[in-house]
Amino acid sequence: MNRFLKIAIVLSCLSFVINSAKAQAISNTRYIKAGKLFDSEKGQLLSNYIIKIEGSTITEVGNDIEIPTNAEIIDLSEYTVMPGLIDAHTHLMTLDNLTDDTPMASKLLFEGDALRVLRGSKRAKSWLVNGFTTVKDLGDSGDFLDVALKTAINEGTVDGPRMFVSGPIIISEGGQVPGIVRKHRTFIDDEYTIIRNVDDAINAVRIHVNNGADLIKICSNNTPNNTSLTIEEMKAIVKMAHRYNKKVTAHATSDLAIWEAVTAGVDGIEHGYQVSDTTLTLMAQKGVVLVPTDISEPLFDKYFDIIDFNLRREASKKSAKNRYKDRLQRAIKAGVTIVTGSDNYINFEMPQGEAAKHILIAYQEEGMEPLDILRSSTYLSAKFMGKENSLGVIKKGAFADIIAVKGDVENNFSTTMFNLSFVMKGGKIYIDSKSLSE
Ligand SMILES: [Zn+2]
Structure with a gap:
């Protein structure tokens, strides 16, 4: 077999494996319950919102989203949730x-x-x-x-x-x-x-x-x-x-x-x-x-x-x-x-x-x-950076870059911002200390 053809076949098999892995990651659906949600475009706090995440992306945000039974829930209802x-x-x-x-x-x-x-x-x-x-x-x-x-x-x-x-x-x-x-x-x-x-x-x-x-x-x-x-x-x-x-x-x-x-x-x-x-x-x-x-x-x-x-x-x-x-x-x-x-x-x-x-x-x-x-x-x-639809916002289509802090952001800003309990980037959780602070 032609050596280059062989490489092409191997590469196409590899890309199938990689794409399957990606598909698997994207089907990973989770729901964040946000006690308070910072709307960064308007600069205001919203109460009791739900963020739906599929893989690395936010696919829905609202206060009337129905969470299916047995869905994976990240409960941040005692926290203020904001974009990373x-x-x-x-x-x-x-x-x-x-x-x-x-x-x-x-x-x-x-x-x-x-x-x-x-x-x-x-x-x-x-x-x-x-x-x-x-x-x-x-x-x-x-x-x-x-x-x-x-x-x-x-x-x-x-x-x-x-x-x-x-x-x-x-x-x-x-x-x-x-x-x-x-x-x-x-x-x-x-x-x-x-x-x-x-x-x-x-x-x-x-x-x-x-x-x-x-x-x-x-x-x-x-x-x-x-x-x-x-x-x-x-x-x-x-x-x-x-x-x-x-x-x-x-x-x-x-x-x-x-x-x-x-x-x-x-x-x-x-x-x-x-x-x-x-x-x-x-x-x-x-x-x-x-x-x-x-x-x-x-x-x-x-x-x-x-x-x-x-x-x-x-x-x-x-x-x-x-x-x-x-x-x-x-x-x-x-x-x-x-x-x-x-x-x-x-x-x-x-x-x-x-x-x-x-x-x-x-x-x-x-x-x-x-x-x-x-x-x-x-x-x-x-x-x-021209990235306001994918970064710095919690809205449909944006990366799931999300953090949560415990406390009153408006009235006790400095303490609250250092009271960081949750960090997610691209759907991956890096910090989750909710249980420690409760
Ligand atoms: Zn400098």
């Missing part, structure tokens, strides 16, 4: 140990890709078991190591959230690593995609798309380094990314960097610490979202404890929080869409996914209402 959370700004492949004096660059040189991905995969699981069923991973991930981790998660090799990844950050000279001498600048080329002109910008997007990036992350300004992309370079990136139906989000901290990125046509702004009202108005007009990567008060305290900072710590915390709050409130007032992103790459000596969840607390401290925060952490984040 989305962290729109992670760096799973990077961790900064505050007590370690080694510069970031040296750490990368010593760590190597293999160890880096293994550590990243543990962090990925930490996000999942803390209720984040999706993350947007925005660089600091070596040479497309984020694509590798995403693939491993998608094929079930390791447990983790769904990943939308940017690959290396597209950036100007020097990247975000300070102090590298010119002779060793190739090191920066391994960690970032450095561009030096418009042609580089166009080609960088092609390279990223070809290597499996789901979106493009750029640095409008390079804090802590003092270089930046030009509007022309960013325009070229946006044009090329949109041609491939990829969103572009920009690290931008100064008002000028934000204004230039928005003028160039980016879809999202990360951080936006020093944004002016004029720029916020432009963002609202152009539908550009803001991802405020703020720090909660408990995490500030933890940070100061770890670095042993005692002088003026209360004043420092208050001044940072006031700046965050002022920026967030002005953005909301200007009508800018807020999308939740933790940017947690610091070792706060707690599980990384738990530290990431403090972003929800930070927004509440800065005056956002609990249900608005949840909407920013689910539906609005999925909408940015």
Whole structure:
């Protein structure tokens, strides 16, 4: 027999086995009884709803669904059920140990890709078991190591959230690593995609798309380094990314960097610490979202404890929080869409996914209402990715990415959000501690 024919027959038999397995999984029907259900599109809580799940997908949601006798029921009638959370700004492949004096660059040189991905995969699981069923991973991930981790998660090799990844950050000279001498600048080329002109910008997007990036992350300004992309370079990136139906989000901290990125046509702004009202108005007009990567008060305290900072710590915390709050409130007032992103790459000596969840607390401290925060952490984040029919929502046709918390979300938000009792991703249950908390 022709060798290729033989391979074709084997492959077709294999695909029959795989398809049969899939069919078996899809016939796995379950019903979730939700005491309270968060409607993430409308930002409201509904009472006594039922979610029908077939395999990995939600097939029905309503308050009048009849559950057949002998059906498999997941009883969450004492809980608040919501779509799995989305962290729109992670760096799973990077961790900064505050007590370690080694510069970031040296750490990368010593760590190597293999160890880096293994550590990243543990962090990925930490996000999942803390209720984040999706993350947007925005660089600091070596040479497309984020694509590798995403693939491993998608094929079930390791447990983790769904990943939308940017690959290396597209950036100007020097990247975000300070102090590298010119002779060793190739090191920066391994960690970032450095561009030096418009042609580089166009080609960088092609390279990223070809290597499996789901979106493009750029640095409008390079804090802590003092270089930046030009509007022309960013325009070229946006044009090329949109041609491939990829969103572009920009690290931008100064008002000028934000204004230039928005003028160039980016879809999202990360951080936006020093944004002016004029720029916020432009963002609202152009539908550009803001991802405020703020720090909660408990995490500030933890940070100061770890670095042993005692002088003026209360004043420092208050001044940072006031700046965050002022920026967030002005953005909301200007009508800018807020999308939740933790940017947690610091070792706060707690599980990384738990530290990431403090972003929800930070927004509440800065005056956002609990249900608005949840909407920013689910539906609005999925909408940015054009995935609002499959992620960040509990509705027919969406992935069964569902979590449940115990407590009063509206009146006791922070405690309740950490009182996580149930995590399901794609129909698979990862956390089910209902019996423990009852
Ligand atoms: Zn970041």
